[in-house]
Structure formats: structure tokens, C-alpha cells
Amino acid sequence: MSPRLLLSLRGLACGYQDHQVVQQLNLHLNAGDIGCLLGPSGCGKTTTLRAIAGFEPVLEGEIELGGEVISRAGFTLAPEKRRIGMVFQDYALFPHLTVAENVAFGIRKHPQREQVTAELLDLVKLGHLGKRYPHELSGGQQQRVSLARALAPEPKLLLLDEPFSNLDGELRRRLSHEVRDILKARGTSAILVTHDQEEAFAVSDHVGVFHEGRLQQWDTPYNLYHEPLTPFVASFVGQGYFIRGQLQTPETVHTELGVIRGNRAYTWAAGSAVDVLLRPDDIVYAPDSPLQAQIVGKTFLGAATLYRLQLSTGTQLEAIFPSHADHQPGQSVGIRVAADHLVLFAAQGSVAAQVKLPESGVRRVSSN
Numbered sequence: 421m422s423p424r425l426l427l428s429l430r431g432l433a434c435g436y437q438d439h440q441v442v443q444q445l446n447l448h449l450n451a452g453d454i455g456c457l458l459g460p461s462g463c464g465k466t467t468t469l470r471a472i473a474g475f476e477p478v479l480e481g482e483i484e485l486g487g488e489v490i491s492r493a494g495f496t497l498a499p500e501k502r503r504i505g506m507v508f509q510d511y512a513l514f515p516h517l518t519v520a521e522n523v524a525f526g527i528r529k530h531p532q533r534e535q536v537t538a539e540l541l542d543l544v545k546l547g548h549l550g551k552r553y554p555h556e557l558s559g560g561q562q563q564r565v566s567l568a569r570a571l572a573p574e575p576k577l578l579l580l581d582e583p584f585s586n587l588d589g590e591l592r593r594r595l596s597h598e599v600r601d602i603l604k605a606r607g608t609s610a611i612l613v614t615h616d617q618e619e620a621f622a623v624s625d626h627v628g629v630f631h632e633g634r635l636q637q638w639d640t641p642y643n644l645y646h647e648p649l650t651p652f653v654a655s656f657v658g659q660g661y662f663i664r665g666q667l668q669t670p671e672t673v674h675t676e677l678g679v680i681r682g683n684r685a686y687t688w689a690a691g692s693a694v695d696v697l698l699r700p701d702d703i704v705y706a707p708d709s710p711l712q713a714q715i716v717g718k719t720f721l722g723a724a725t726l727y728r729l730q731l732s733t734g735t736q737l738e739a740i741f742p743s744h745a746d747h748q749p750g751q752s753v754g755i756r757v758a759a760d761h762l763v764l765f766a767a768q769g770s771v772a773a774q775v776k777l778p779e780s781g782v783r784r785v786s787s788n
């Protein structure tokens with residue numbers, strides 16, 4: 421059975437008054453899928469989510485949900501008529517209502533209201549707390565109530581705006597996995613907004629990376645990591661370094677690490693200058709390799725260790741090695757490049773050179 425299209429944004433522009441924040445946005449979500457809008461602060465994720473919810477009008481293009489156009493320039497179907505549920509960062513629970521009353525709020529006329537409420541409270545593991553008030557719950561528990569409340573009217577689509585960002589570390593990770601399991605078990609379609617890549621990958625089937633109001637790539641987490649379409653996506657998603665290289669053949673590039681062969685063909689002329697993306701998992705520990713690098717930094721991650729390496733030319737790289745063998749800063753280690761997913765961008769004068777790189781992303785280190 422082919423997947424059923426649920427949500428389409430076509431040629432969408434949205435923003436505030438005369439200020440266009442998001443431009444030329446096209447994306448599609450199938451029923452039952454979880455999508456995510458990911459990007460740095462201010463890139464337009466929340467603005468897009470608010471347009472989908474019907475809180476903001478669209479300036480150009482249209483939004484279609486379940487075969488019905490719900491927004492286009494000059495027309496905005498009222499939010500309460502969209503069958504869209506919302507979960508907010510600050511939970512937005514009604515303080516004067518109990519947990520159970522909060523969950524039942526959107527289904528007051530439902531004949532099996534109490535049963536549905538009890539089932540949802542069980543689903544979010546709060547079956548025993550229905551009589552409490554929101555202020556008597558932890559942040560994580562309040563967000564579970566908020567999720568149960570949003571699910572109660574069986575929305576066609578659930579929108580989650582930074583739902584875990586008020587929670588810390590471990591709880592955040594646990595709840596994000598749990599929310600995915602709950603949505604998948606119920607077949608609920610959802611769009612999540614976050615600036616946290618780990619969260620985006622843990623929860624979503626498809627992720628859209630935004631940069632300055634434009635969607636750069638809408639893809640699976642795997643493809644965003646291994647096959648980024650733009651230098652910005654390569655930088656924003658995952659870690660790594662760019663090194664300079666020269667295209668030799670469509671599949672091979674010459675670099676200071678030797679000739680690297682990938683599994684895709686590039687159509688630039690032989691000899692073109694390119695930037696080669698090297699992720700930490702592209703650099704493999706190879707004790708007998710003639711290619712040596714000095715360890716200049718080290719982060720123990722448990723099962724693996726992330727090393728910062730420096731080549732004799734001064735170029736730095738990152739590498740992930742299994743943590744069984746422990747190497748010390750200052751030591752030299754043999755390495756090999758195993759970058760099957762060889763990712764290259766045209767160097768100089770291309771958009772690559774103008775990208776502002778976030779601190780935790782890909783760094784551009786060598787030039788010649």
C-alpha cells in the first residue's frame with residue numbers, strides 16, 4: 421500500500437506584517453509519519469509551525485491537510501477547525517483544572533470522556549495522578565499531561581514546539597523516545613520543532629533543516645548525515661571537518677590524506693578544487709598504516725572515544741575509535757580514511773565559502 425499524503429506545504433511564504441520570515445517552502449508529510457523542523461534560533465521554525473496551526477496567515481503558497489486547503493494568501497481556516505493538536509514548550513496546562521480535567525478539556529462532549537481520559541493517562545504513565553493539579557507535578561509529568569490533552573480529540577496532526585527544552589539531559593532523552601513510541605503506537609502524525617539535532621533524530625522519520633528562512637533539505641536523518649545537499653546541512657548536522665582536495669575522477673579525490681574513493685560520481689571537471697567532508701566515523705584506526713596523525717585532544721564517550729587528530733601539515737581531523745584501545749594525547753596513531761559516502765562541495769566562490777559555521781559543526785581547516 422502506498423503511503424497516504426497528509427500534509428503539504430507548497431511554495432509557502434509566511435512571516436509577520438511585511439516581514440517575510442520563511443520563503444519558498446515545500447514539504448510533504450505522509451500519514452503516520454513524524455517530521456521535524458530543525459535549525460538554529462531565528463531561522464523560522466516556529467513561524468512555520470504557527471502557520472500550519474493557523475495562528476499566522478500565509479503570504480504566498482498554500483497549506484493542505486488531508487486533501488483540504490487550510491491556508492493560502494487571503495484565507496486562513498480558523499485554528500479550532502483544523503483538527504490540529506499542539507504541545508508547547510511551557511506545557512500551557514490550565515492551572516485550576518486537575519490533571520484528568522486538563523486531559524478531558526478538548527473532549528467535554530465525548531460520551532466516553534472518562535474512559536478515554538483514563539486510557540490516555542495510562543498511556544502517558546500518569547494513571548495514578550489524575551486528581552493532582554499541574555503545580556503538583558514535575559516538568560516531565562506536566563509535559564505528559566500536555567501530550568495526553570493534545571491527543572484526546574484525536575487530531576489529524578500534532579504539532580510539538582520545542583516540547584522537551586524545559587527538561588534536562590536524561591529526562592529529555594527518555595521522554596523524546598517515549599513520545600515517539602506513543603505517537604507511533606497510535607499512528608498519530610506529527611511535526612516537531614527543535615534546534616537539537618539529537619532530539620530531531622531520536623523522534624522523527626523526516627527532518628527539515630532550515631537556514632535563514634529557507635528549507636535546505638527535507639530528508640531522513642541517515643541521508644542528512646551521510647548525504648547532505650549543502651555545506652550548511654553538512655555543518656549543522658553531525659560533526660566533522662572539511663579538508664581541501666582536487667577531484668581526480670568522478671569518484672576519487674586527491675587530498676593530503678591520499679586518494680579517497682567514494683561511492684558516488686561528481687560531475688565537475690577533473691582537477692576542480694573541492695571541499696571534502698570527513699566525519700569522525702570516516703577516519704578509522706589502522707595501526708599499520710603509513711598515514712600517521714598526532715592525538716591533540718580526546719573525549720571519552722563510553723563505548724567509543726572521540727579523538728582530535730593533527731596531521732604533519734597542521735590539518736586537524738576528528739576520529740571515533742572503539743574505546744578498548746586507549747591512546748594518549750601526544751601519541752601518534754595510524755589512520756585510514758573509509759569515507760564510502762564521499763561528500764564533496766565545490767570549493768572557492770561557491771556558497772560553501774560563505775557559510776557561517778556553528779561552533780559544534782563542521783570546521784573548515786585547510787586551504788591551499
Ligand SMILES: Nc1ncnc2c1ncn2[C@@H]1O[C@H](COP(=O)(O)OP(=O)(O)OP(=O)(O)O)[C@@H](O)[C@H]1O
Binds near residue numbers: 459465615
Ligand atoms: N510575533 C512576531 N512579530 C514579528 N517578528 C517575529 C515574531 N515572532 C518571531 N519573529 C521573527 O521571525 C524570525 C523567526 O522567528 P521564529 O520564532 O520562527 O524562529 P525559530 O527558528 O523558531 O527560532 P527559535 O529556535 O529561537 O524559537 C525571527 O527573526 C524573529 O525575530
